[in-house]
Amino acid sequence: MLFDVAAVLSPSGVFGGVAEAFGVHEISRQISAIVETVDPSTQYPSVFGGLLGGLFSPVGSGAGILSNASPHPSDVGTASSARLDPFLIPHLSGNETLDRLTVLSGSEVAPFVAGKRAEIHRLLLSPPRASSVATWWGSLPRSGQKTLASSASEVVGNLDGVPFAVRDKANRLTLSRSVSQLEISIESGIGRAKLVEKRHHLDILTQVTKTLERESGKPQRQLLTLDPSGEVRAAVVVGDLATADYVSYLVPGMFFTVQGQMYDWTVIAQDLQTEQAGWLKTLSSTDSGLSGKTAATVAWIGYQTPGVLDVASLDRAQIGANFLGHAIQGIRAARVGAQPFVSLVTHSYGSTAAMMELAKGGMTVDALAIIGSPGSAAQSASALGVKDGNVFVGEAAWDPIVNTAFYGSDPGSTTFGAHRMDVAAATDPITNKPLAAAVGHLGYFDSGTTAMRNLALIGLDQSALVSTGSPADATRTLADAR
Numbered sequence: 479m480l481f482d483v484a485a486v487l488s489p490s491g492v493f494g495g496v497a498e499a500f501g502v503h504e505i506s507r508q509i510s511a512i513v514e515t516v517d518p519s520t521q522y523p524s525v526f527g528g529l530l531g532g533l534f535s536p537v538g539s540g541a542g543i544l545s546n547a548s549p550h551p552s553d554v555g556t557a558s559s560a561r562l563d564p565f566l567i568p569h570l571s572g573n574e575t576l577d578r579l580t581v582l583s584g585s586e587v588a589p590f591v592a593g594k595r596a597e598i599h600r601l602l603l604s605p606p607r608a609s610s611v612a613t614w615w616g617s618l619p620r621s622g623q624k625t626l627a628s629s630a631s632e633v634v635g636n637l638d639g640v641p642f643a644v645r646d647k648a649n650r651l652t653l654s655r656s657v658s659q660l661e662i663s664i665e666s667g668i669g670r671a672k673l674v675e676k677r678h679h680l681d682i683l684t685q686v687t688k689t690l691e692r693e694s695g696k697p698q699r700q701l702l703t704l705d706p707s708g709e710v711r712a713a714v715v716v717g718d719l720a721t722a723d724y725v726s727y728l729v730p731g732m733f734f735t736v737q738g739q740m741y742d743w744t745v746i747a748q749d750l751q752t753e754q755a756g757w758l759k760t761l762s763s764t765d766s767g768l769s770g771k772t773a774a775t776v777a778w779i780g781y782q783t784p785g786v787l788d789v790a791s792l793d794r795a796q797i798g799a800n801f802l803g804h805a806i807q808g809i810r811a812a813r814v815g816a817q818p819f820v821s822l823v824t825h826s827y828g829s830t831a832a833m834m835e836l837a838k839g840g841m842t843v844d845a846l847a848i849i850g851s852p853g854s855a856a857q858s859a860s861a862l863g864v865k866d867g868n869v870f871v872g873e874a875a876w877d878p879i880v881n882t883a884f885y886g887s888d889p890g891s892t893t894f895g896a897h898r899m900d901v902a903a904a905t906d907p908i909t910n911k912p913l914a915a916a917v918g919h920l921g922y923f924d925s926g927t928t929a930m931r932n933l934a935l936i937g938l939d940q941s942a943l944v945s946t947g948s949p950a951d952a953t954r955t956l957a958d959a960r
Contacts, residue, residue, distance in 0.1 A: 570594070572601035579630055580614070587629035602636050602705050608807035611639030612814075631655070636705055638808025642719045649701040650690070656706045657683050682710045682737040689714055689741045689777075697751060699744070702776060703805075709782050710736045713805070714744045716751045717774030724773040725809060725818045726750060726937035729802060731826025731850070734783045746923045747777035750823070753925075753934035760909070761940070764956045773938065774818075780805060784827060792885060798831035803840035821845035821868075821937040826919065830854060830885045836862040844868060847936050848896065849922045849929070850877050853885035859895040870936055870944060872899040872929055874916040899936070900947035901929040907954045908943070 570578060575597045582590055591598055605611065615623065615637075627634045627648045634640055635648035660680040664673065683706065692699050703713035719725060728747050730739065754773035762768040781798030788794065802822075809820060820843050824832040829851040835841050837856040845868035848854075856862055859869035871889045873880040880890055889896055901922060903915040916922045916929040923930065932944045942958040945951040 570597045570600070572604040573606050575601040576606060576614070576633070579626065579633065580618075584625045584629065587625060591630050591632065598633060599707055601633060602707075605637055605804060606639075608639035608804060608811040611637045611808075612811040615640050627651075632704075632706065635701070636703055638804045639811040641812060642700060642702065642715070645702060646700040646715075649704040652704055652706060653683060653686060653701065657687065678737075679706075679710075682735075685737050685740050686710070686712055686714075689744045696748065697774075703778075703780055711780050711782070711801070712736045712740055713776055713778045713780050714740070714747070715774055715776050716744065716748045717772065719774050719776070719809065720812070721772065722774035723771040723818055724754065724821070724938050725776065726754070726773070726821045726823055726933075727776045727778050727802070727805065729778055729798075729822060729824040729828035729832050730783060731828040731830075731852075732784045732789050734779055734828075736779050740777070740779055743779060744777040747775040749923070749925050750930065750934060750937070751775040753930055754938055757934055757938055757940070761938075761956065775937075776805075778802070778805065781831070789827070792830070792834075795827060795831040795834055795885070798828070799835035799838075799840065802832060803835040806841040806843060819844045819937075819939045821847065823847045823933055823937070824849070824851070825922065826850045826879060827852060829889070833862060833889075836864060839863055844939065845936050845941070846870065847872070847899065847933055848889045849899075849901070849933075850874065850879050850919050851889045852879050853883045853887060854889050854894070855886045857887050858893070859889075867895075867897075868936070868939075868941055869896040870899040870932070870941075871896040872901040872916070872922060872932070874901050874918060874921050874929070876917050877919045877921075879919055897941070897944070898946045899929070899932045900945040900951070901927070901932070902947055904928050904945060904947070904951070906931060907945070907952050908956060 575594065579587060579590065606614075618626070623644070627644055628651065631648040631651040635645045635652055637645070640648075657680065660676050660683070664676050664680065668676070686701070686704065689712075690699050690701060697717045700715035700719060701712070702715050702719065703711055705711040728743065728750070730743060734743065751773055754775075758768055758771050758773065762771070780801045782794060783798070784791065784794045806820060806822075810817065822832050822843050822845070824847065826849075829848045830853060832846070833848070833854040833856050836843070836846065837854075840863075842863040842865065844865050846862065846864045847870050849872040851871070859867065862869060871894070873890045881888055883891075887894055901916040904913050905911070906913055913928040913931055914924065914926050916924065916927050921927070921929070922933070928945060935941075935943050943954060945954070
């Protein structure tokens with residue numbers, strides 16, 4: 479039996495890459511149950527026949543057997559004449575929902591998404607690994623990709639592993655549709671409670687729309703994530719994530735929401751990208767290897783940050799850590815063969831979330847900047863999944879959060895082992911420009927500060943030029959960047 483299944487799922491089998499992608503989604507266990515009772519010589523074409531074309535034409539007669547619900551013996555016996563109704567299968571998991579979407583005909587996708595909101599929500603909360611998604615997406619014919627991106631835009635736009643341009647287009651489509659639906663609903667007349675709720679939701683999405691606007695001459699922006707449910711999760715890219723040589727994710731802490739801070743967080747991401755572009759130009763004058771290199775930044779509010787009532791808990795950090803891990807896996811999967819230098823700029827509670835995921839091995843990055851941190855579950859920088867010890871910590875004057883070690887060890891302590899990142903007022907030793915100090919919990923992101931200079935250099939793999947506040951900083955030159 480196992481040889482029969484392997485033959486069908488192998489590249490030389492009936493569907494090659496598509497069947498292999500399904501295998502990634504663990505449907506082989508479902509197939510095994512069917513093969514026990516079905517004659518391979520007569521039933522394989524019926525069971526598998528509709529998979530490849532199921533998304534673009536009427537589903538094959540046996541496609542429904544790939545339901546994760548256990549097939550009734552009578553269903554298996556009549557595989558050639560009937561299939562299970564995908565709309566009647568209850569309680570699908572995230573992976574199962576994705577499998578189901580794949581075998582639906584084109585006309586069935588949109589009604590399925592509309593009718594299975596709980597299942598779609600579960601899929602977005604617990605998606606498959608990005609590498610699995612990348613394999614699955616690459617195995618679909620272009621027409622199938624187009625159908626899913628249009629009819630299941632909310633799903634495609636939020637799946638790490640799908641190409642960034644596709645996600646951007648899908649998320650913009652979801653945004654446009656959601657705004658239109660809310661406006662129609664509000665205008666149609668509803669109860670006061672619902673009216674307040676829908677106006678609140680519309681305001682959130684309006685902020686996202688505003689965030690995507692860009693000034694003439696500025697880098698492009700991509701809507702990398704848009705989960706419109708609840709308080710909304712979103713991520714906006716400044717630059718081109720598909721080609722950038724250096725990518726920095728900005729991870730926020732407590733009290734950050736899409737409604738309140740998405741626009742400002744993206745402005746900060748743009749300021750950092752501008753700083754990095756300037757340094758690439760400066761550094762390329764002595765290092766030809768940096769000529770033509772580009773940077774992209776991601777304003778990531780991919781989790782619901784805590785507020786006053788739950789700031790003492792790590793629950794939201796754990797959820798945020800998981801989402802962030804998927805995001806980093808996503809760029810790794812989408813950039814196979816052309817990996818960028820990936821850094822995390824983590825602030826406050828966001829640093830705690832990021833270090834949780836780095837400590838448990840859910841992701842690996844090339845550099846980590848920790849600023850305004852309330853503590854780490856890891857006891858040392860060496861316990862984090864950061865390459866070459868590129869862990870930097872910055873602590874501003876009058877920041878009431880640093881040194882509290884509220885959530886564990888203090889990243890700013892000497893025993894933690896992170897490199898010190900200067901955030902005080904100074905003169906840039908290379909450009910001779912005066913730099914302002916970061917003051918308070920949010921001052922790290924002010925343009926023209928030592929902090930922003932150092933964050934930019936960390937993201938460009940220029941650790942030798944990151945100032946520490948020591949006398950040696952004054953002697954650093956461009957030669958040190960080599």
